[in-house]
Amino acid sequence: MSRSDASTAESGHWRPGSRVARLRNSHSYRSVLGLIMASFVYTAASPDEHWSQSVLVLIQCATLVLALYTAGLGHDFRPGLIAIAISVALAVVTPIVGGNILEGILGIVQVMLVAAAAAVIALGVFDQGEVNRQSVTGSICIYLLLGMLFTFVYGAVAALDSGPFFAQNTDGTPSLRLYFSYVTLATLGYGDYTAASTLGHTLSILEALTGQLYLVTVVAVLVAGLAGRRSTPA
Secondary structure, three states: OOHHHHHHHHHOOOOOOOHHHHHHHOOOOHHHHHHHHHHHHHHHHOOOOHHHHHHHHHHHHHHHHHHHHHOOOOOOOHHHHHHHHHHHHHHHHHHHHOOHHHHHHHHHHHHHHHHHHHHHHHHHHHHHOOOOHHHHHHHHHHHHHHHHHHHHHHHHHHHHOOOOOEOOOEOOOHHHHHHHHHHHHOOOOOOOOOEOOHHHHHHHHHHHHHHHHHHHHHHHHHHHHHHHHHHOOO
């Protein structure tokens, strides 16, 4: 915590949106990590049905709410509640109406929910100002969310594009796109499934670069911070 933040804390005056206020109201990211893992397992195991994607949207809404609470942003849920209400309404309508367009829109909503959760967690990690359990757990959450985000990007493209997403002449199932996303994020390059279109190629390259840059920058900072803490005399 910076000197100005410390003096603010000592005086007892917290602005609602200040870093000090967020730190004071923050909580452990372990629950968020658990919910992200539940979302991962559900995506891998659920059937390729409209209703299962709607259930996944509800899980992602819960993840966003928990991320807001964990990051100390529980004082103002209104913008998040509006987005969640729209997401829930769409999740209810999509299995009833059906169609590729609604499925694609639902995929875009999933992308927005995951991106919002990752942004909120990133703010909470930045607020820590040091390497600790919170910042490390939050960083792991963000990395896992990156793979989920691209999974839903691929799903939206598969639903809205006229051709198959994969060169193997299939759009794939949610579990297959999840597998493809994390293989790409980790740059394993198995090659059993590849994107067919130019857009798919571009998204795959973007995900691979994002995964590598995240590991090179964020993980390097965390390792350097841990090394610095160990070398500092007690």
